[in-house]
Amino acid sequence: MATTQHYLWAGGHFLLLVSALRYLLAYATFKTVSPWWYRASFLGALVSYAIVCYKSLGSPQPTGAYVKKALMDENVQYFFLAFFWWSSKPVPLALIPFFIFSLFHALTFTRTTLMPRFLPPGPPVTAGGQPQPHPLAKRLQLWVKANYDKAMRLVAYAELVILARVLFGALFFKNSFMAPIFFIHFLRQRYYQSAFTRDAIAVTDARITDLVRRVGNPVISEVWDRRGSCLHDGELVRSRLRVPQGEISFRRVQGRVEIL
Numbered sequence: 001m002a003t004t005q006h007y008l009w010a011g012g013h014f015l016l017l018v019s020a021l022r023y024l025l026a027y028a029t030f031k032t033v034s035p036w037w038y039r040a041s042f043l044g045a046l047v048s049y050a051i052v053c054y055k056s057l058g059s060p061q062p063t064g065a066y067v068k069k070a071l072m073d074e075n076v077q078y079f080f081l082a083f084f085w086w087s088s089k090p091v092p093l094a095l096i097p098f099f100i101f102s103l104f105h106a107l108t109f110t111r112t113t114l115m116p117r118f119l120p121p122g123p124p125v126t127a128g129g130q131p132q133p134h135p136l137a138k139r140l141q142l143w144v145k146a147n148y149d150k151a152m153r154l155v156a157y158a159e160l161v162i163l164a165r166v167l168f169g170a171l172f173f174k175n176s177f178m179a180p181i182f183f184i185h186f187l188r189q190r191y192y193q194s195a196f197t198r199d200a201i202a203v204t205d206a207r208i209t210d211l212v213r214r215v216g217n218p219v220i221s222e223v224w225d226r227r228g229s230c231l232h233d234g235e236l237v238r239s240r241l242r243v244p245q246g247e248i249s250f251r252r253v254q255g256r257v258e259i260l
Helices: 002-026 035-057 064-071 073-086 092-118 135-171 178-193 196-213 216-243 246-255
Strands: none
Touching: 002 035, 002 092, 035 064, 035 073, 035 092, 035 196, 064 073, 073 092, 073 135, 092 135, 135 196, 178 196, 196 216
16 A cells, blocks of 8 residues: 555656656757746755655665765666756756656556556456556556667667766856866766666767777867776776675666556
C-alpha cells in the first residue's frame, strides 16, 4: 500500500513535470515565462530526492562513514545538483535530465499505484491464479522497459550539452563561474558511476578528435592531444581506485523508479 511519503515523492515528480513542461515550452517558443516555473520544477525535484535520500540513507549522522556513503550516492548527488540549479540563475537546459527522470518515475507510479485504483484488473492466466494488470498498464510497462536505456543515453548527452552551456555561459557572463566548476565535479562522479555517461563522453570525444584532425591546425591538435593525456592519466588513477562492482551496482539504478 502506498504511504504518505510515496505520494509526496510522486507529487514532487508531477510538480517537476508540469512546471518544467510549462517553462521549456515557453523557452522553446521564445515566449516570456516567469522564473517561478523554473524554481517550482527544482522544488519538486528537491522534495522527491530528499525523500529517496532519507529512505536509502536514514537520518543524517555526523560520522565520516555516513558522509562518505552519502557523497557516493547518486540520489544525493542529484539532490545537491537540483539545489544548485534551484538557487542559481535559470539555465533552461538543466531541466531536461530531471524532466526525463521524472517522466519515468511518474509513469511507473501511475501504473503501479493509480491505475489499480481506477482500472479493473484483467482475468487470471490460469484458473484460480492472480488477476493480471489492466492491458493499459501492461502496455505502459512495456513502453517504459523498451525506452529506459534510450532515455538514459539522452540524459547523458544532455548533461554534456549542459556542460558546454555553462562553460560558454561563464565566459560570456550568462551564468556564474561556479556553475561550470560545480557541474564538472558532478559529471566526474557520473563518469565513475554511470556507463551511459562514459559512453556519451567516449563518443563525443571521438567525434571531436576526428574533427580536430580534419581541421589540421597544429596548435589546436596539440591542445587537444594534451587533453587526451590528462584523461588517460585520470583513467589510470580511476582504475587503481575502482570500487568492486558489487558494491556500487545498486547506485546505477538512479534513473529507475524507486518504490518507497
